[in-house]
Amino acid sequence: xxxxxxxxxVTGGNRGIGRAIxxxxxxxxxxxxxAALGQRENRWLARELENEYGVMVExxxxxxxxxxxxxxxxxxxxxxxxxxxxxxxxxxxWSLGRIVDSQTKAxxxxxxxxxxxxxxxxxxxxxxxxxxxxxxxxxxxxxIVNISSICGIQGRPSVGLYAAxxxxxxxxxxxxxxxxxxxxxxxxxxxxxxxxxxxNRFSGSRFIQMRDITQSIEYLMSLSGAAWPVELVxxxxxxx
Numbered sequence: 130x131x132x133x134x135x136x137x138x139v140t141g142g143n144r145g146i147g148r149a150i151x152x153x154x155x156x157x158x159x160x161x162x163x164a165a166l167g168q169r170e171n172r173w174l175a176r177e178l179e180n181e182y183g184v185m186v187e188x189x190x191x192x193x194x195x196x197x198x199x200x201x202x203x204x205x206x207x208x209x210x211x212x213x214x215x216x217x218x219x220x221x222x223w224s225l226g227r228i229v230d231s232q233t234k235a236x237x238x239x240x241x242x243x244x245x246x247x248x249x250x251x252x253x254x255x256x257x258x259x260x261x262x263x264x265x266x267x268x269x270x271x272x273i274v275n276i277s278s279i280c281g282i283q284g285r286p287s288v289g290l291y292a293a294x295x296x297x298x299x300x301x302x303x304x305x306x307x308x309x310x311x312x313x314x315x316x317x318x319x320x321x322x323x324x325x326x327x328x329n330r331f332s333g334s335r336f337i338q339m340r341d342i343t344q345s346i347e348y349l350m351s352l353s354g355a356a357w358p359v360e361l362v363x364x365x366x367x368x369x
Contacts, residue, residue, distance in 0.1 A: 134184060136210040138162045138202060140193055140250060141220030143170040145326040146276065146339055150217055153343035155182040157350075162187045162206040164198075164250075165220065185210070193220050194241040199249035207257050214261065216254035217346065218247040218275045218298075228289035236290050243294035247275055248301060255305070255314055263313040267354030272315040274346055275302050279322045279364060295320075299360065306359045317358050319345050322365040337363050 137154045141147040142163035151161055155178040163171050163186065171188035178186050187209045191198040206213050222242045224235050251273050258271030280288055281295030298318060305316040325336040345361050352358070 134158055134160045134210075135214040136160045136162070136206055136212055137215035137217065138164060138206050138213065138250070138254065139217045139219055140164045140202070140246065142217075143167055143174050143188075145328050146324060146342055147217075147219040148174060149339040149343050150219060150346060151178065153347065154215070154217075155184050155186070157347070158182065158184060159215065160185045160187075160210050162189065162202060162209065164189045164191045164193060164202040166190060166192060193246035193250070194238070196245070196249050199246055200253050202250065203253035203257055212261060213254055213257040214271050215350065216250060216271075216273045218250055218273070220246055221276065221294075222291075223288070224290040225287055226290075227287060231290055236293075239290045239294050240297075243291070244297045244301070247298050251275070251301070251305060251316070255309070255312075258314050259312060268313045269315055269354045270313040272317075272350060273302075273305065273309075274349060275299075275316070275318045276342070277302070277318040277320045277360075279320055279362065281318065281320050282360070282362060303359055306357065310357055313354065315349070315352075315357065317349055318360045319363065320360055321363040335365070335368075337365060 137159045139151045142151040143165040168190035175186035175188050189202050224239045261270040263270050275298050277298045278295040280292040281299040284292050302316050302318040309316045321337045323331050323336050325331045
């Protein structure tokens, strides 16, 4: 295994979209820290990626609704690999139902999972990335990619709590992108429509594919330091 590769953290990285992202980054020869609940699933994936791609994979069984676990994820990645180059904030939960019928407990859980974890992980990753040499790649020290949603740029009925959290993620990312431009740390949101994953009822070509997400991350990572996109909005194609 090689210890001189660049390093990425993927939250919620042991299933669905997160798993696809982790595999895509491992294929690009990045060492990984996967921060997700379910250490058995984490370790299975780690062994698979290490054997298939020859990278090093660290895992942490982490409830990222707690600040200390977000801090620990970044600290573990830096301690294990010596640096951090990419953070993908992917962990998230849905909440279905009308706002008028919702409970504070559900709102708190959605916000802590989707927004607070993104804030805590991003803040700690940003601090770690400041230690990277800005001359390595066109002045870009590192990248933070937040998986938001089409609901993060437009409100929709019956997903109000989820939409509120994803709007907040987009706002946080926009501000961080402006601050990051001064420090050479890229921040961008990917805002897809409904994505077909093994764990949901959506399937087929009518829905956004997981490869659309992974290729969007690869695109962001391939850009020069002069290009500074803040959002990639992946709307579903409307067919006549």
